[in-house]
Amino acid sequence: MSANTQAPITTQVHRVYIKATPEAIWNAITTSEWTRRYGYGGDVEYDLRPGGAYRALASEEMRAHGAPEVAVDGEVIEADPPRRLVQKWRMVMDPAMEAEGFTRLTYEIEATAGGATKLTIIHDLAGAPRLAAVVAGEFENEGAGGGWSWVLSDLKSLIETGTRLAG
Amino acid sequence: MVTYHRDMADDDHVFKALADPTRRFLLDRLFARDGRTLSELESELEMTRFGVMKHLRVLEDAGLVTTRRSGREKLHFLNPVPIRLIHDRWIDKYTERRISALTELKSELEEQA
Numbered sequence: 001m002s003a004n005t006q007a008p009i010t011t012q013v014h015r016v017y018i019k020a021t022p023e024a025i026w027n028a029i030t031t032s033e034w035t036r037r038y039g040y041g042g043d044v045e046y047d048l049r050p051g052g053a054y055r056a057l058a059s060e061e062m063r064a065h066g067a068p069e070v071a072v073d074g075e076v077i078e079a080d081p082p083r084r085l086v087q088k089w090r091m092v093m094d095p096a097m098e099a100e101g102f103t104r105l106t107y108e109i110e111a112t113a114g115g116a117t118k119l120t121i122i123h124d125l126a127g128a129p130r131l132a133a134v135v136a137g138e139f140e141n142e143g144a145g146g147g148w149s150w151v152l153s154d155l156k157s158l159i160e161t162g163t164r165l166a167g
Numbered sequence: 168m169v170t171y172h173r174d175m176a177d178d179d180h181v182f183k184a185l186a187d188p189t190r191r192f193l194l195d196r197l198f199a200r201d202g203r204t205l206s207e208l209e210s211e212l213e214m215t216r217f218g219v220m221k222h223l224r225v226l227e228d229a230g231l232v233t234t235r236r237s238g239r240e241k242l243h244f245l246n247p248v249p250i251r252l253i254h255d256r257w258i259d260k261y262t263e264r265r266i267s268a269l270t271e272l273k274s275e276l277e278e279q280a
Contacts, residue, residue: 009202013233013244016252120233137247149251156252165255 010128012136014121014148020159022109022117026082028155029107038158039151042071052076054087065143067093074102083109089123091131100128119155121148178256181249184229189214190222194231197245204240 018025028034032043041059046052056072063069071093078086089105091097104124111117125132133139137147145151158164184190189212196211197203209219223243226232230249234241 009200009242011202011235011244013201013235013246014248015230015233015246016248017230122235146251149247152248153251153255157255165259 010124010126010132012121012123012125012132012148014123014152016119016152016156017112017116018119018156018159019116022082022111024159025109025117025119026085028159029085030081034158038154038164040071040145046076048076048079048081048085050076050078052079054089058093062093074105077104085109091134094130097128097131097134100131103128103131119152121152123148178253180229181231181253184225184231187222187225189218190226193219193222193226194245197232197243201244202235202237202242204242208243 028038030044030046030048032045035044035056036042036059040056041061043057045055045057047054052075054072054074054076055070057069058067058071062071072089072091074088074090076085076087078084085107087105088102090100090102103126106120106122106124108120108122109117110120123135125135134144135147137145137150140146140150146153154165185194192212193208196208205216205219205223208223209216212219223232227234231246233244233246235244236242
């Protein structure tokens, strides 16, 4: 058990199948028209080229609870629409998480043979244990949202049925 | 490339995958520490490598486990999303109903008091 001297794996992988085109999924991730309708809500600003700025703004509801204007900031590393988006990603709503620095987030979008799309989020959270707990949904009961699995479940519901999940 | 014999990781596959103690044990091990090799997972089970592979395959087919290559190693990751989908689809619905029933009971009792 302890013979393994490797560093612990700090990557999280979240995957969902959605009945939609890769383009629809890409738009749902990168445009405010969609991002304000699922998950944590709020607008996004993406400059979709290497080195381009990224910001996710807190929704009105979050701001009403005292959140700052910017919830997440980062930088685009690779943008290959509608297949692959790699970016730096840092939660700045909380000083402790901001201090953990940038993490690396990858979206992989792949059409399947049956006309659905496989969306995979690979979040490399090296050096960011607090953020890792938040995106794993460990603080959901404290009102921090259910992390990536909650976001993806909500996104699937929105795209497939036109309505998001309650709560 | 992985070929999917079925397109959606639907509820049936998830429930079937969860209906086995060895597979639940494997998920618990990945929950405790994610990104493990087959050898690591195998070392915690009294089972042949082939048996463990078979169970991992069922979990992968259900979308509960994803694999990624890291150098020469194949790492297994717990994918919590299918369980979340079942939670949102099935569990939430009934717990909400129960909570609202309790709320109604509370207000009825308070009216009577």
